[in-house]
Amino acid sequence: MRANFIFSEVWIGLRRNLTMTVAVVLTAAIGMTMLGVGLLINAQVGVMKGYWDDKIEVSVYLCTKGSAIENCAGKEITRTQAQALQTLIKDTPGVKEVFFEDQTVAYENFREMYATNEAFVSAIGVEDMPPSIRIKVTDPDNYHSVVKALRGQPGVSLVVDETKLIGSLFKAFDKLAFYALAVAVILVLAAALLIGNTVRLSAFNRRRETSIMRLVGASNLYIQLPFVMESVIAGLLGGVLAAIMLIVTKVFLIGDLAGFFSRAEIGWNDVAQAITITMITGVAICVLASFVTLRRYLKV
Known part of the structure; x- marks a missing residue:
């Protein structure tokens, strides 16, 4: 009831x-x-x-022939500059892993990323892609020392700290x-x-x-x-x-x-x-x- x-x-x-x-x-x-x-x-x-956190890297783009970047002066990075840059990277504290990406690999990655935009991909060739060095550091929150050490080095056109973008x-x-x-x-x-x-x-x-x-x-x-x-x-x-x-x-x-x-x-x-x-x-x-x-x- x-x-x-x-x-x-x-x-x-x-x-x-x-x-x-x-x-x-x-x-x-x-x-x-x-x-x-x-x-x-x-x-x-x-x-x-x-x-x-496990994938963000410091991307070091290298100079190519005809590059409009002031630090490159239109010249491709020399073997001596490349060796000096590799030595500098290895001696920089906080560097965990280093990967080299040539123009061919860079272009394949570019095609995979923009696979849905065929017109854009067809307008870019392998020679347009700059080679780069990908660097992972031990502390994902501390990229500043690596970026500061590499920025402005001979043969380097651009250093991109991907943590700022993300x-x-x-x-x-x-x-x-x-x-x-x-x-x-x-x-x-x-x-x-x-x-x-x-x-x-x-x-x-x-x-x-x-x-x-x-x-x-x-x-x-x-x-x-x-x-x-x-x-x-x-x-x-x-x-x-x-x-x-x-x-x-x-x-x-x-x-x-x-x-x-x-x-x-x-x-x-x-x-x-x-x-x-x-x-x-x-x-x-x-x-x-x-x-x-x-x-x-x-x-x-």
Whole structure:
């Protein structure tokens, strides 16, 4: 009897405030989705950082004949300069591995990278690709000493610190995740306010029933339970919609993002973790908003 009464009261409350309930569900779903997207982006950035830490290199491009770089003066690097450069690299502290990439290998890598752009690839020949030396260091966060030692050396046209390129990208991703989490907090707070208003309206509409329940000796928890369950149902429905949106985000956004910048992609366990966190957070906020509102507006 008690269970039937509670569920009937929940159904009455949801039916009476249908439009407000829909607004709560949608707002909660959007807030949970933004929270989950922020968590997914954070996880993906962490995976990509781990992937690139082992692959980021210092690229030392060597002078070729006719090069317009001032340090080359249009001349190709000589054998003496190449030997001196190799000795300097070996003697530079922090160098872990050294790889030489000639023009043929550079062109093959170039073709593989831009395989989808045939017009661009056909316009570049093997002779247009500069040979280079790829250097990995022992500490991925300390490339400065290696770059400083090699920049401006005879036969060197350009020294590229790839950490700067990837670092700026990761900073952009971190900002994106921060803004997503900030918007999520605002939307979740908006959902909490909507839930509070819904509970207040429901309590006001049923003030006669709750007064009678109080007179016959019903406990505070028993009177409050239908209102709290309404909020929980709204939170769960919002969480289900958010879970669907997070799955779609993983398939169509995170997958493309990871495929474009690296081959490292978060797994479905990360998505499940994000869904769990957002679901628990959303339902907890719904329940908390209900209790706070009931204590203020429901005289029991």
